[in-house]
Amino acid sequence: RKEVEQDPGPFNVPEGATVAFNCTYSNSASQSFFWYRQDCRKEPKLLMSVYSSGNEDGRFTAQLNRASQYISLLIRDSKLSDSATYLCAVSSGTYKYIFGTGTRLKVLA
């Protein structure tokens, strides 16, 4: 089983739609979880950290399910500008990140 797995997509959704991505991780000792956004040939940009209690930032909501070892990202009211690849990153006590392959989102007009 891969350390961090994501559905590569693409997810093609119309503007205004709600879309959700999941990311599963295999190491139960993982401590920190993140969602990054990556535009084509650019660096990963931190979207949000994922806390046990879940967290929300505007149209974005992230959840962590430790029992089932996955994190999720929900995007409400999708905008054209949300089109990007969304990377899940998982960190254990050594601080390095293990990334998933990313999920590609295309928001269509």
Added chain:
Amino acid sequence: EPEVTQTPSHQVTQMGQEVILRCVPISNHLYFYWYRQILGQKVEFLVSFYNNEISEKSEIFDDQFSVERPDGSNFTLKIRSTKLEDSAMYFCAGKILAASSYEQYFGPGTRLTVT
């Protein structure tokens, strides 16, 4: 807002040549990382660096690779003898010292093309 910077943005080199990729981390970052991303693939951890020494490295980071922070600001990745398969985007990242904070901030990357 301070940002991580990397130079050059694009480096073309011939197989067997040495390259040095440079990064200037954010000033309050004390943990530093190099990652690479081969085109179409995932971002992969190479090495982490803290207190002027390597704290962890991946199996990708073999004897051809080295890192240093020569002057307290720049953080460099050297590839001694490049191979075709070293062609990738190389990202530098940094993290603040606080043990409770795991967030890393990435530079814009250097695209390395080995011909």
